[in-house]
Amino acid sequence: MGRGPSIEGRKNAEDAKRGKIFTKLIREITVAARNGGDPATNARLRIGIEKALSANMTKDTIERAVKRGSGADGADNMEELRYEGYGPGGVALIIDAMTDNSVRTVADVRHALSKHGGNLGTTGSVAFQFSRVGELVFDTPSPEAEEKILEAALEAGADDVVNGAGQSTVLCAPESFEAVKAAMLAAGFEPISDAVVMRPENRVAVDPEVAETFEALLDWLDELDDVQEVYHNASLPQST
Template sequence: MGRGPSIEGRKNAEDAKRAKVFTKLIREITVATRAGVADPAGNPRLRAAIDKALSANMTKDTIERAVKRGSGADGGADMQELRYEGYGPAGIALIIESFTDNPTRTVADVRYALTKHGGNLGTSGSVAFQFTRCGELVFATAGDAAAEEKVLEAALEAGADDVVSEHGESTVLCAPEHFEAMQQALIAAGLSAVHAGVVMRPNNRIEVPAEALEPLHDLLDKLDSLDDVSEVSHNALLPTDG
């Protein structure tokens, strides 16, 4: 009779996954520091990156080293923030954000992932018009009318642009420059988001033909596995979305 993965094997897989997450977070902190100042009090983007790292249980020493790199030490000055646009299976629009010290390697990896899974790399601006950059805070309300009302009232009081309640979640939307204030206001109201950040949100989502679902999932998994890729946005309406 076959045996499942050993405890050691599962632990090694979990450690590898955690290391990959840390790699992405370290790059995000490095670039955020380089784009502003090394003091999170005066750099909202850096503060958000550090908060994300702390929630992933990254040590303060590791965070401090990443900030130091972003200040120009230890090769941090070579890091760049780049965006790629393209299409996946069934013409799904993709925006791929990356932090890299080697753009040639990164674009080659992204192009290979796209072409191998039935997509292609586009030119700058080829799909960006289908997305809007905004602050997004998602709360699990599970269809609870009282919970949805609490999020709605707190968000509107804080000046949100919109609140969308669907699929068991309430999503608060705001201008990117208002994101941090919105997040603090909702925390003060006793609300805890399951996801929060400044994102590229699709203006419309499109249904994916059944035969394209597996290739699309494989493509998204492959892009996420690339160390240089920090975020992938798409306009697909996946089964888990609704």
């Protein structure tokens, strides 16, 4: 009989995944720091640092990324790119990347899409199907929990709350994101995820076969170091 992965093998896989997360976080901090290295006056940098600390990144690593981005520690040649396109079943995709080699990045993204029955589109081809919003997700296993989140969210200045699958998603304007998050935390509610995202106006149901291929595409894109975020309008099993 074959044996499962060794403890060492699992640890190496976990370390590799952690390394990829750190790579993406460092790039976000570096680029955000271009608009100023002080998180007190740079909201994007402040959010990036909070995410990095939550991922247990050391303060020294964060500080080096800030210095590099602000020009205090050598030149930073990263650029932000956004790709729009379609996945299998015509699912709309927005792929945000940070790279020092745009030729490599577009080739990698195009290859990932074509391998899974998708294709790149032109700028603006799918963006109109999404809105930029602040999004905070909370576990709400009961109607009572949903009601408490709704009351706190409205008090915090949120625009809407969407319930489903045992979770409540609080939506707000991007410029209100930090204030709404701070108010929710002060009220005793800890989000399981929070970010400013590109949220689809409507989601498209996909059949199981397409969903399997699409999830494989998402995994592929996630493995690309240059890809920071992927947004889509597919309604997948257990997605909200």
